[in-house]
Amino acid sequence: METVEVNLGTRTYPIYIGAGLLQKGALLRQHIAGSSALVVTNDTVAKEYLEPTLAALHGGDSGIRVEHVVLPDGEQYKSIEVLQRVWDKALQSRLDRNTTFVALGGGVIGDMTGFAAAAYQRGVAFVQIPTTVMAQVDSSVGGKTGVNHPLGKNMIGAFHQPQCVLIDTKALDTLPARELASGISEIIKYGLIRDAELFEWLEANMPRLLARDPQAWTHAIRRSCENKAEVVAADEREGGVRATLNLGHTFGHAIEAAAGYGAWLHGEAVAAGTVMAADLSRRLGWIDAALEGRTTALIAAAGLPTRPPKGMTPEVFMGFMGVDKKVVDGTLRLILLKGPLGGCVITSEFDAAELRATLEEFCDGA
Numbered sequence: 001m002e003t004v005e006v007n008l009g010t011r012t013y014p015i016y017i018g019a020g021l022l023q024k025g026a027l028l029r030q031h032i033a034g035s036s037a038l039v040v041t042n043d044t045v046a047k048e049y050l051e052p053t054l055a056a057l058h059g060g061d062s063g064i065r066v067e068h069v070v071l072p073d074g075e076q077y078k079s080i081e082v083l084q085r086v087w088d089k090a091l092q093s094r095l096d097r098n099t100t101f102v103a104l105g106g107g108v109i110g111d112m113t114g115f116a117a118a119a120y121q122r123g124v125a126f127v128q129i130p131t132t133v134m135a136q137v138d139s140s141v142g143g144k145t146g147v148n149h150p151l152g153k154n155m156i157g158a159f160h161q162p163q164c165v166l167i168d169t170k171a172l173d174t175l176p177a178r179e180l181a182s183g184i185s186e187i188i189k190y191g192l193i194r195d196a197e198l199f200e201w202l203e204a205n206m207p208r209l210l211a212r213d214p215q216a217w218t219h220a221i222r223r224s225c226e227n228k229a230e231v232v233a234a235d236e237r238e239g240g241v242r243a244t245l246n247l248g249h250t251f252g253h254a255i256e257a258a259a260g261y262g263a264w265l266h267g268e269a270v271a272a273g274t275v276m277a278a279d280l281s282r283r284l285g286w287i288d289a290a291l292e293g294r295t296t297a298l299i300a301a302a303g304l305p306t307r308p309p310k311g312m313t314p315e316v317f318m319g320f321m322g323v324d325k326k327v328v329d330g331t332l333r334l335i336l337l338k339g340p341l342g343g344c345v346i347t348s349e350f351d352a353a354e355l356r357a358t359l360e361e362f363c364d365g366a
């Protein structure tokens with residue numbers, strides 16, 4: 001087992017990474033604050049991993065009272081209405097503040113459970129057990145929690161850090177290939193914004209990841225968690241550098257919302273958005289055509305889309321981008337690449353005409 005720490009002073013927490021960690025019940029139990037736990041999962045993940053999780057919590061005569069709630073599976077259910085079911089279950093079970101919520105699943109379950117925990121009786125503890133690549137390399141770390149709104153992605157939420165993140169790499173064995181690729185999008189992101197060595201490693205090792213080589217995955221997950229932990233420790237609430245984790249997301253979130261949540265996976269939308277950010281960066285002269293080409297090629301090598309879906313227009317993009325959380329006083333800020341590889345900026349210093357040119361280049365329906 002490897003451990004990466006998210007250093008947040010008195011709220012510092014560990015990320016455990018290893019094969020078969022879900023079977024090590026003591027590890028999970030030591031992070032259950034209080035006498036009860038509410039496991040939150042979805043119907044797909046429950047089939048494979050609910051029983052082992054319940055067994056881990058009950059093991060060693062723990063005396064922990066364990067409840068669970070199973071939500072419907074899908075990004076379209078990442079809503080305040082569905083989240084209500086978690087609070088309903090907690091209240092019906094008379095769970096008090098001495099309870100730990102346990103998020104068992106991908107990023108949707110992790111974000112929803114974290115927000116449910118942040119608001120339940122004004123805040124209870126929670127633990128992340130991420131079971132997708134997306135959740136293991138990104139969403140389970142850093143405490144961004146919340147739900148979508150029809151007018152914008154992740155618009156309702158809270159910062160709430162988990163007690164620990166328990167990454168069982170064996171869970172990826174059952175993950176569909178499309179979901180595996182979606183998560184790779186965020187690993188490429190770390191390479192582009194701050195870790196040139198990781199980007200080059202991905203260029204050399206993409207076939208190993210797609211072939212599910214366990215050693216390659218352990219490396220990719222650990223490096224990703226290290227990168228994310230460093231950024232979060234430096235800027236927990238996104239006053240500055242944390243916004244760089246949003247590379248490709250302003251375009252990507254517009255795609256997700258416009259296509260209807262769930263039609264495009266988060267990582268797919270971010271992939272196309274990252275290619276668009278690279279295009280704009282090259283137009284501005286901040287990266288050369290070679291780096292733009294390497295970015296597009298790596299994203300394509302992961303089997304991810306390099307263009308947004310048909311039907312997107314510059315107007316649709318601008319409508320959603322205008323309500324992005326990085327907008328300040330009506331001014332759009334983007335994360336753009338600035339050479340060499342591994343460099344980026346958070347900026348509003350770009351000509352609207354250049355942004356328009358990128359949008360037109362990528363909108364088939366324009």
Ligand SMILES: NC(=O)c1ccc[n+]([C@@H]2O[C@H](COP(=O)([O-])OP(=O)(O)OC[C@H]3O[C@@H](n4cnc5c(N)ncnc54)[C@H](O)[C@@H]3O)[C@@H](O)[C@H]2O)c1
Pocket residue numbers: 042044045048073074075078105106107108109111131132133134135138139140141142143144145154171172173174175176179182183265266267
């Ligand atoms: N909080 C953050 O910092 C952050 C970071 C990145 C993404 N996100 C959010 O995460 C969400 C996307 O997460 P995701 O890609 O994990 O999607 P997801 O949670 O919808 O999971 C993807 C699919 O995989 C299934 N699944 C999960 N684990 C499985 C397993 N081990 N075997 C088989 N199937 C499994 C799920 O049931 C689902 O159908 C988005 O809502 C995105 O906004 C949040």
Ligand SMILES: O=C(O)C(=O)C[C@@H](O)[C@H](O)[C@H](O)COP(=O)(O)O
Pocket residue numbers: 138142144153154186238242243245246249325
């Ligand atoms: O942790 C962060 O900070 C991120 O931006 C990680 C992103 O990959 C993730 O998609 C996040 O949910 C986006 O945050 P948002 O604030 O733009 O909704």
Ligand SMILES: [Zn+2]
Pocket residue numbers: 138186249266270
């Ligand atoms: Zn993301």
